Amino acid sequence: xxxxxxxxxxxxxxxxxxxxxxxxxxxxxxxxxxxxxxxxxxxxxxxxxxxxxxxxxxxxxxxxxxxxxxxxxxxxxxxxxxxxxxxxxxxxxxxxxxxxxxxxxxxxxxxxxxxxxxxxxxxxxxxxxxxxxxxxxxxxxxxxxxxxxxxxxxxxxxxxxxxxxxxxxxxxxxxxxxxxxxxxxxxxxxxxxxxxxxxxxxxxxxxxxxxxxxxxxxxxxxxxxxxxxxxxxxxxxxxxxxxxxxxxxxxxxxxxxxxxxxxxxxxxxxxxxxxxxxxxxxxxxxxxxxxxxxxxxxxxxxxxxxxxxxxxxxxxxxxxxxxxxxxxxxxxxxxxxxxxxxxxxxxxxxx
Ligand code: SF4
Numbered sequence: 001x002x003x004x005x006x007x008x009x010x011x012x013x014x015x016x017x018x019x020x021x022x023x024x025x026x027x028x029x030x031x032x033x034x035x036x037x038x039x040x041x042x043x044x045x046x047x048x049x050x051x052x053x054x055x056x057x058x059x060x061x062x063x064x065x066x067x068x069x070x071x072x073x074x075x076x077x078x079x080x081x082x083x084x085x086x087x088x089x090x091x092x093x094x095x096x097x098x099x100x101x102x103x104x105x106x107x108x109x110x111x112x113x114x115x116x117x118x119x120x121x122x123x124x125x126x127x128x129x130x131x132x133x134x135x136x137x138x139x140x141x142x143x144x145x146x147x148x149x150x151x152x153x154x155x156x157x158x159x160x161x162x163x164x165x166x167x168x169x170x171x172x173x174x175x176x177x178x179x180x181x182x183x184x185x186x187x188x189x190x191x192x193x194x195x196x197x198x199x200x201x202x203x204x205x206x207x208x209x210x211x212x213x214x215x216x217x218x219x220x221x222x223x224x225x226x227x228x229x230x231x232x233x234x235x236x237x238x239x240x241x242x243x244x245x246x247x248x249x250x251x252x253x254x255x256x257x258x259x260x261x262x263x264x265x266x267x268x269x270x271x272x273x274x275x276x277x278x279x280x281x282x283x284x285x286x287x288x289x290x291x292x293x294x295x296x297x298x299x300x301x302x303x304x305x306x307x308x309x310x311x312x313x314x315x316x317x318x319x320x321x322x323x324x325x326x327x328x329x330x331x332x333x334x335x336x337x338x339x340x341x342x343x344x345x346x347x348x349x350x351x
Contacts, residue, residue, distance in 0.1 A: 005019050005024050007019060007022045007246075008245050008246065011242065012332050014330075015242050015246045016242065021239065021240065021242060021251075022241065022243065022244060023249050024243070025247075025249075028243065028250075030177050030178065031178075031197055031198065031199050031250070032178065032197045032199075033170065033175065034196065035196040035197060036167075041163075041170070044193050044197065045160070045166075048163045048164070048193050049067070051160060051189060051190075052078070053066075053067050055072055056187060056189065057156070057158075057187060057190055058110045058157055058185060059110075059219075059221060060072060060110055062074075066078055073110055074109060074110040074157035076107075079131060080106055080158040080161035080162070081107035081108060081128065082105065082128060082138065082344045083105040083107045083121045083127035083344075084103075084104075085102075085103065085138045085141070086100075086103060086339060086340060086341040087099065087101070087142070087146075087147055087340045088102075089101075089335065091151065092248075092253065092284055092329050093246065094253075094329075095148065095149060095253075096148075096335070097148040097245070097335075098333070098335045099145075099146040099338070100145075100148070100339075101147060101151045101179065102139070102143065102149060102150045103142075103151040104135075104138060104152055105118075105121055105154065106152065106153065106157075107121050107122075107127035108154075108157060109154050109183070110183075110185055111222070112217060112219070113183075113217050113218075113293075114216050114218075114298070115295035116292060116293045128345055132164040132165040132168055134345050135162070136172060139165065139169045139174055139176075140169055140172050140173065141343075142342060143175070143176050148177075148247050149176050149177045149178065149247075150174070150178050152178070152179065152180055152181055154181070155180055155182060156182055156185055156190070159194065166197070177200055177248070178199050178200070179199070179201075179202055180198040180202065181204075182201070182203050182229075183204050183206065184203040184205055184206070184222075184226035184229055185222055186229045187225075188228055188229060188232060191236075192232070194236075198236075198237070199250045200237070201236075203230045204254075205226050205230060205269050206222065207259075208264070208269050209265055209268075210222070210223055210224075212265065216259075216301075216304070227276075230252070230254065230273075230277070231276060233252050234277045234281070237252060238252070239251050239252065239278060239280045239282065239327075240282035246332075246333070251282065252277070252281065253284065254273055254277075254281055254282070254283045255283075255284045256269055256283065256284070257288070257289050258285060258289060258316040259304060259308070260289065260303075260306050260307065262304075263315055266285075266315075266316045270319050270320040270323045274323040275323075279325055279326065281325060281327065282327040283325050283327065284328070285316050285320055285329075287316075289307060289308050291305045
């Protein structure tokens with residue numbers, strides 16, 4: 001028997017699944033609220049901060065003492081650095097809705113993607129350091145602006161700082177679902193700490209092959225790390241579920257950017273998602289690759305110094321469908337973007 005919940009008929013099948021994937025909004029409570037009320041969030045914060053002492057927040061395992069502001073591969077010390085915070089209308093329709101996704105872009109990154117389209121943020125560290133209170137205030141401002149969720153972009157290296165700020169934000173009234181928008185180069189410790197905190201995981205599964213991961217991401221172990229954490233994310237929150245209006249509330253949204261000439265990786269990734277997670281996994285197969293950063297300027301990466309062609313994208317979609325995936329993201333909501341930027345404090349503050 002179909003779920004008896006009602007939903008807006010304009011919500012596409014791949015989101016609502018004829019009611020199978022709909023949670024009534026009035027029944028939804030963000031995961032972190034329950035964890036907080038059960039008194040378990042503070043323990044998570046303490047455990048997470050301890051990871052910074054000999055940093056193994058991500059698979060790089062740099063073992064530097066970030067509590068003393070020492071830095072490793074991600075160049076981040078004790079405080080998180082924020083590049084920008086705003087109502088984002090470029091995200092998937094189930095996240096942007098009609099008021100935007102409350103996006104917080106963190107500076108620096110633990111990967112070194114040679115094709116990074118945000119290299120000023122990820123490799124040059126554009127932005128300002130923020131204290132936990134300042135980060136909490138940014139979350140609350142995005143909530144006040146009417147955003148549908150708080151969307152942490154590139155959070156892999158600042159999981160402890162996010163948890164620390166969240167505790168303050170909850171006291172301040174934060175009640176939006178949290179989106180963990182990651183490259184999937186996370187440690188299993190971080191994802192375990194986010195259990196009962198994150199509502200929506202949005203891992204970008206980039207490459208399948210370890211040699212290619214070394215060449216293009218400077219992380220040979222990327223595919224192993226990604227498989228491990230994406231599976232853990234799925235075990236925590238399951239398939240994507242939405243409210244009556246098609247807004248994401250809980251579950252996994254996998255992104256995959258199709259790369260020129262690297263369709264073997266696409267084929268393996270979508271097959272793995274269907275077999276190891278579920279054919280009901282919600283997937284955004286993305287066609288917007290363009291060469292940036294070193295892929296554009298260094299001759300040794302000339303093989304990826306072009307966009308993908310139409311036939312490559314069609315082949316990528318065909319691989320996904322052949323694997324059994326059917327919840328493929330597409331644009332369906334008409335909205336007029338209304339950008340609102342939140343002020344990020346310009347100078348380093350006190351912890
Ligand atoms: S979070 Fe940064 S310092 Fe810590 S292990 Fe990863 S790259 Fe190294």
